[in-house]
Amino acid sequence: MFLELVRKRRSIRNFSDGIIDDETINKIIEAVLMAPSSRSIKPCEFIIVKDKKVLDDLSKSKEHGSSFLKGANLGIVVCSDTSKSDVCVEDASIASIYIQLAAESLNLGSCWIQIRKREHSSDKMAELYVSENLNIPSNYQVESIIAIGYPSEMKEPYNSNDLDYSKVHIEKF
Numbered sequence: 001m002f003l004e005l006v007r008k009r010r011s012i013r014n015f016s017d018g019i020i021d022d023e024t025i026n027k028i029i030e031a032v033l034m035a036p037s038s039r040s041i042k043p044c045e046f047i048i049v050k051d052k053k054v055l056d057d058l059s060k061s062k063e064h065g066s067s068f069l070k071g072a073n074l075g076i077v078v079c080s081d082t083s084k085s086d087v088c089v090e091d092a093s094i095a096s097i098y099i100q101l102a103a104e105s106l107n108l109g110s111c112w113i114q115i116r117k118r119e120h121s122s123d124k125m126a127e128l129y130v131s132e133n134l135n136i137p138s139n140y141q142v143e144s145i146i147a148i149g150y151p152s153e154m155k156e157p158y159n160s161n162d163l164d165y166s167k168v169h170i171e172k173f
């Protein structure tokens with residue numbers, strides 16, 4: 001059930017060594033290719049990274065908030081062709097969360113690594129670092145890398161009683 005899935009989903013940054021088989025990866029790919037897209041243009045493309053050396057390189061995309069990718073068994077880089085759509089950020093964000101929810105449904109842990117608008121270093125943006133490492137053409141914007149693996153940490157699921165319902169307005173703000 002969808003609500004059970006979203007209650008359970010938490011950002012997981014510590015992973016076991018468990019290898020993710022191709023059948024499981026293919027289910028995640030199937031899910032993300034079904035994600036909705038503005039005008040159904042589908043400008044997003046996905047780079048499946050299993051190579052430990054490449055995951056290690058990508059874990060250095062940013063000074064903070066990407067190092068745990070080194071311990072993941074899979075990274076999915078979400079990028080989009082900005083020459084095709086003017087709402088790439090929305091489409092790439094939906095794709096990213098589809099990947100996370102598909103992973104969750106397969107008992108995998110995942111965490112979003114923000115790449116767009118983040119710095120690799122004082123003189124290089126994280127997007128350029130990732131694009132250079134993976135040969136992504138310059139008309140593609142890199143939104144995120146989703147780190148995926150079997151979890152080696154447990155996090156409490158969300159509890160409906162703790163939600164901030166003051167953020168919800170009825171009829172008017």
Ligand SMILES: Cc1cc2nc3c(=O)[nH]c(=O)nc-3n(C[C@H](O)[C@H](O)[C@H](O)COP(=O)(O)O)c2cc1C
Nearest residue numbers: 009010011012013064065066111112113114115155
């Ligand atoms: C747009 C977005 C960008 C994020 N970027 C990062 C990131 O770069 N590094 C990271 O460790 N977590 C990142 N996260 C994960 C958030 O920190 C996490 O979702 C938040 O703390 C709530 O925790 P939860 O996912 O367990 O509910 C990102 C999440 C979103 C939605």
